[in-house]
Amino acid sequence: xxxxxxxxxxxxxxxxxxxxxxxxxxxxxxxxxxxxxxxxxxxxxxxxxxxxxxxxxxxxxxxxxxxxxxxxxxxxxxxxxxxxxxxxxxxxxxxxxxxxxxxxxxxxxxxxxxxxxxxxxxxxxxxxxxxxxxxxxxxxxxxxxxxxxxxxxxxxxxxxxxxxxxxxxxxxxxxxxxxxxxxxxxxxxxxxxxxxxxxxxxxxxxxxxxxxxxxxxxxxxxxxxxxxxxxxxxxxxxxxxxxxxxxxxx
Amino acid sequence: xxxxxxxxxxxxxxxxxxxxxxxxxxxxxxxxxxxxxxxxxxxxxxxxxxxxxxxxxxxxxxxxxxxxxxxxxxxxxxxxxxxxxxxxxxxxxxxxxxxxxxxxxxxxxxxxxxxxxxxxxxxxxxxxxxxxxxxxxxxxxxxxxxxxxxxxxxxxxxxxxxxxxxxxxxxxxxxxxxxxxxxxxxxxxxxxxxxxxxxxxxxxxxxxxxxxxxxxxxxxxxxxxxxxxxxxxxxxxxxxxxxxxxxxxxxxxxxxxxxxxxxxxxxxxxxxxxxxxxxxxxxxxxxxxxxxxxxxxxxxxxxxxxxxxxxxxxxxxxxxxxxxxxxxxxxxxxxxxxxxxxxxxxxxxxxxxxxxxxxxxxxxxxxxxxxxxxxxxxxxxxxxxxxxxxxxxxxxxxxxxxxxxxxxxxxxxxxxxxxxxxxxxxxxxxxxxxxxxxxxxxxxxxxxxxxxxxxxxxxxxxxxxxxxxxxxxxxxx
Numbered sequence: 127x128x129x130x131x132x133x134x135x136x137x138x139x140x141x142x143x144x145x146x147x148x149x150x151x152x153x154x155x156x157x158x159x160x161x162x163x164x165x166x167x168x169x170x171x172x173x174x175x176x177x178x179x180x181x182x183x184x185x186x187x188x189x190x191x192x193x194x195x196x197x198x199x200x201x202x203x204x205x206x207x208x209x210x211x212x213x214x215x216x217x218x219x220x221x222x223x224x225x226x227x228x229x230x231x232x233x234x235x236x237x238x239x240x241x242x243x244x245x246x247x248x249x250x251x252x253x254x255x256x257x258x259x260x261x262x263x264x265x266x267x268x269x270x271x272x273x274x275x276x277x278x279x280x281x282x283x284x285x286x287x288x289x290x291x292x293x294x295x296x297x298x299x300x301x302x303x304x305x306x307x308x309x310x311x312x313x314x315x316x317x318x319x320x321x322x323x324x325x326x327x328x329x330x331x332x333x334x335x336x337x338x339x340x341x342x343x344x345x346x347x348x349x350x351x352x353x354x355x356x357x358x359x360x361x362x363x364x365x366x367x368x369x370x371x372x373x374x375x376x
Numbered sequence: 377x378x379x380x381x382x383x384x385x386x387x388x389x390x391x392x393x394x395x396x397x398x399x400x401x402x403x404x405x406x407x408x409x410x411x412x413x414x415x416x417x418x419x420x421x422x423x424x425x426x427x428x429x430x431x432x433x434x435x436x437x438x439x440x441x442x443x444x445x446x447x448x449x450x451x452x453x454x455x456x457x458x459x460x461x462x463x464x465x466x467x468x469x470x471x472x473x474x475x476x477x478x479x480x481x482x483x484x485x486x487x488x489x490x491x492x493x494x495x496x497x498x499x500x501x502x503x504x505x506x507x508x509x510x511x512x513x514x515x516x517x518x519x520x521x522x523x524x525x526x527x528x529x530x531x532x533x534x535x536x537x538x539x540x541x542x543x544x545x546x547x548x549x550x551x552x553x554x555x556x557x558x559x560x561x562x563x564x565x566x567x568x569x570x571x572x573x574x575x576x577x578x579x580x581x582x583x584x585x586x587x588x589x590x591x592x593x594x595x596x597x598x599x600x601x602x603x604x605x606x607x608x609x610x611x612x613x614x615x616x617x618x619x620x621x622x623x624x625x626x627x628x629x630x631x632x633x634x635x636x637x638x639x640x641x642x643x644x645x646x647x648x649x650x651x652x653x654x655x656x657x658x659x660x661x662x663x664x665x666x667x668x669x670x671x672x673x674x675x676x677x678x679x680x681x682x683x684x685x686x687x688x689x690x691x692x693x694x695x696x697x698x699x700x701x702x703x704x705x706x707x708x709x710x711x712x713x714x715x716x717x718x719x720x721x722x723x724x725x726x727x728x729x730x731x732x733x734x735x736x737x738x739x740x741x742x743x744x745x746x747x748x749x750x751x752x753x754x755x756x757x758x759x760x761x762x763x764x765x766x767x768x769x770x771x772x773x774x775x776x777x778x779x780x781x782x783x784x785x786x787x788x789x790x791x792x793x794x795x796x797x798x799x800x801x802x803x804x805x806x807x808x809x810x811x812x813x814x815x816x817x818x819x820x821x822x823x824x825x826x827x828x829x830x831x832x833x834x835x836x837x838x839x840x841x842x843x844x845x846x847x848x849x850x851x852x853x
Contacts, residue, residue: 176808179800204810212808216801220823229819230809237810269823286809 127192129154129325130175130208130294135186137174144170146350147186152294152325159328159336161361162347163369168329169213171347172298175327176210177203190294205237209292211283213299218270223282224252226270231289255288258318260311276303284315295319296327301335313338333361346372402589403460409433412558415460419527419561422534432547432557439551446743446775447683447712449619449656457621459559461589500525500564500580502593512576521574521605522567526594529565536567540598544627544664544691552623552658552685556592560625563593568603568634577833582611590621597627599634601667606637608836611644611680619647619682624659632667632694639832640676640688641840647682649738651710654682661688665697665723673700674717675831677840679847682711687745689718692726692754699728702828704840706847707740707772716746716777721757721787730761731827736772737848743775750787757787765795766824768817768848818845 130152137145144167152158162168174181175188177200187194195203218226232242243251249266256265259281271279280300287295297316301309316326316339328339336358344360345352346369353374354360363371403414412433416426441452499511500523516523522533530537547557564580582593599605611622622644630636638661647654657680663672674688690699701717719728734742748759765774776793798820806816822829822841829837 178804199813200804200807201810201812204808210808212805216799216805218802218805218820218823220826221819222823226806226809226811226819229811229815230806233810233812233815290809 127154128152128189129191130327131187131189132171132175133187133189135174135188136184137170138182138184139170139180143184144350145174148347148351150345150352152327153342154325155320155322156342157320157326157328157339158343158345159330159341159361160345160347160352161330161333161364161369164331166347167350168331168347169298170350172210172296172327172329175203175294175296176200176208201233204292205234207293208296209287209290209294210296211280211287211298211300213302215271215274215279215283217272217274219272221270223268223270224249224266227252227286227289230286234290251289252285255285255315258311259285259288259315260307261285277305277308280304280312281308281315284312287319288315291319293323294325294327296329298329299331300328301330301332309335309338333365336361348372348374401460401462402458405456405458407433407454407457407459407559411459415559415561418460418462419530421527421530424534424538425530428542428547429558432554433559435548436551436554436558439548439554441551445685445714446741446745446777447685447714449683449712452619452621452656454555458589459592460561500578502562502564502580502582515575519572519575520569521572522565523578524565526560526563526565526596529596533565533567536598537565537596540627540629541594541596542627544629544662545625545660550660553625553660556594556623556625556660559590560592560594563595563624564597565595566597566605566607568599568605570600571602572600573603574605577606577608577835579608579610582609590623592622593624595624595626596629597636597638598629599631599636599670601631602633603631604635604637606639606833608639608641608833610641610839619654619656620645621656622658622681624661626659626661626688628661628663628672630663630665630667630670630672630697633669634667635671635673636663637673638663638675638688639836640674640678641836641843642676642678642680642684643843644680646680646709646711649709651682651739654711655680657681657684657686659684659686661686662691662718663689663699664691665694665699665726667697668694668723669696670694671698671700673698673702673831675700675702675828676704676715677828677832677843678703678705678713678715679843681713684711684713684715686715687717689720690728691720691722692728692757693722694726695723696725697723698726700831701728701730701732702831703732704735704825704828704844705733705742706735706737706844707742708737708847710739712741712743714743714745716744718747718749719759720747720749720751721754721759722751724754725756726754727758728760730759730763732761732763733825733828734763734765734774735768735821735824735848736765736774737768738772740772741775742773743777745777745779747779747781748789749780750782750789752783754783755786759787759789761789761791763791763793764824765793766821767795767797817848821848 128151132150135145135148228248261281341358346354354372412429545553568574628636644655672690692699699719705713705715707713732744736742744763750757763776803816
């Protein structure tokens with residue numbers, strides 16, 4: 127069964143229609159890359175899946191593990207296992223990073239009928255991943271994303287992903303603003319999550335990240351629709367000829 | 377996020393609005409010399425106190441109510457208020473405290489019975505115009521600490537009262553202070569002797585119960601050289617349609633090397649969402665660092681009252697003395713708060729810190745008003761001010777009026793102010809991580825208040841957090 131199916135979705139931001147009959151199905155265990163020019167609707171697609179308040183779906187359906195999620199609140203979608211790594215993670219002053227993440231982890235565990243983690247158990251887990259991602263120990267006590275560098279913010283997104291263990295992972299421009307070390311650490315975190323069941327949706331403007339996270343499929347998004355789907359060999363063609371060269375498939 | 381949902385969430389229920397069913401002695405409404413004589417007699421006061429009261433009344437009658445506050449309310453008819461109400465059964469000992477009062481305090485989370493008293497916290501319980509019970513007095517006496525109602529202090533420690541009362545807030549300081557000086561009923565007196573570190577937290581809990589009465593308490597805390605005290609006050613009142621007046625005065629005196637930490641959790645009945653009912657809270661609080669190296673720290677969490685008008689201030693007279701003001705003021709429903717502080721730097725190398733956090737929701741209006749004054753001889757004076765406002769929804773307001781008067785060009789003053797809205801982006805971020813909207817809002821609000829809450833004694837910090845949650849319950853839904 128597909129993990130996520132997007133069927134003929136039309137979606138507006140304000141008065142403007144951005145997604146115009148988008149179809150896409152994510153397969154378990156696969157990495158799907160969405161590429162496309164600026165303004166194609168890449169970020170709107172990720173917002174639509176997670177139920178962002180800016181987006182109004184006017185037509186079509188999105189099903190997660192076979193069930194429509196359009197009527198679900200954002201937190202319900204999250205608890206069910208849909209995770210978005212934000213392009214621009216927001217800063218929340220005074221909210222302790224570890225405290226926040228423990229709340230999130232325990233909300234999910236509670237939802238799954240598991241016992242909540244106590245502070246010690248939680249910290250042990252968190253420290254393990256901090257080290258792996260090359261993050262400083264003070265990330266435990268700092269305020270959520272406040273004053274973080276671009277690289278720190280993205281690593282913090284990946285940290286949350288690792289702790290929350292979601293089933294569908296959407297990475298919106300995860301590579302923007304990352305230096306090579308951060309890119310490597312982030313990719314390592316993502317690759318660790320591959321377990322043959324999870325699906326990944328990698329939304330990117332550049333192909334650089336795809337050297338680190340090998341995609342199974344490349345989808346080209348243009349004017350609010352997927353106009354082409356191919357294997358990873360398409361990356362090279364896009365690099366050379368740009369998006370202009372891609373014709374919509376019949 | 378839909379506006380109705382926000383409203384639902386911010387209109388947290390006031391859960392202390394019950395009435396204690398006790399028989400009360402209430403003096404008929406009205407204010408004249410006879411009223412003052414009546415109060416003074418009820419309190420068995422010495423003649424000199426009565427004379428001071430009568431003098432204050434005369435002064436007050438010549439004063440006019442201030443109108444500069446950023447608050448709106450129907451004119452107060454001072455002749456329609458009753459100035460004295462007391463539970464009929466005057467207790468001689470705890471056994472004689474009306475069980476209904478004990479029950480009520482239990483509901484408020486403050487047991488007064490000996491065996492259940494809060495460990496390490498001595499409590500003075502005031503209902504309407506009288507103190508009904510002070511706990512741990514014996515233990516405190518051993519250290520020479522005086523902790524009693526102000527009425528007792530006037531009878532038992534006249535020299536201290538004559539010396540310090542009106543020394544920080546003169547009776548003519550302002551309209552409401554003058555009114556209080558004439559009619560003040562009860563309140564707390566604290567004296568910490570030289571070199572004594574008060575062995576426990578001191579606390580007064582004020583409860584307005586009777587209908588159509590005002591509460592006018594007066595608190596005086598004197599910390600002698602090298603002493604330390606942490607004092608906390610809490611308050612609540614029944615849910616009523618009429619507005620009730622609360623005009624208190626608090627005076628703090630910190631001698632050389634002494635420190636006073638004064639924390640308030642103010643939860644008077646706030647009125648309803650149309651502005652009906654609620655307490656008018658007009659309070660004058662001021663402390664003086666009279667000696668060198670003295671320190672006064674005000675921390676307040678203001679969630680109640682329909683109108684709040686208060687500016688806990690510090691006069692930094694001693695060299696190297698320190699004044700601090702940490703405030704969280706929440707206005708929701710139709711509440712209005714005009715609050716802040718005055719830091720008066722007179723001594724050399726004095727320093728002050730102001731951290732003010734205003735939270736407004738629904739139709740709440742929140743004003744920060746602060747004055748930093750640096751005197752001609754205050755070489756090396758420093759102030760740091762930070763005033764942040766958080767708006768929830770789009771019908772509320774935040775206003776900031778910082779004033780600075782500096783006669784010393786070498787003083788160093790920093791002021792920062794921010795206004796932010798709980799952003800939809802912040803809420804969405806937390807929700808995308810599986811945290812529900814209400815928890816997300818309270819997380820953001822707590823984060824915003826963190827610097828202030830961290831100043832409260834631990835038990836009170838917990839209470840303040842819970843209170844904030846309750847006040848803003850449903851502010852987002």
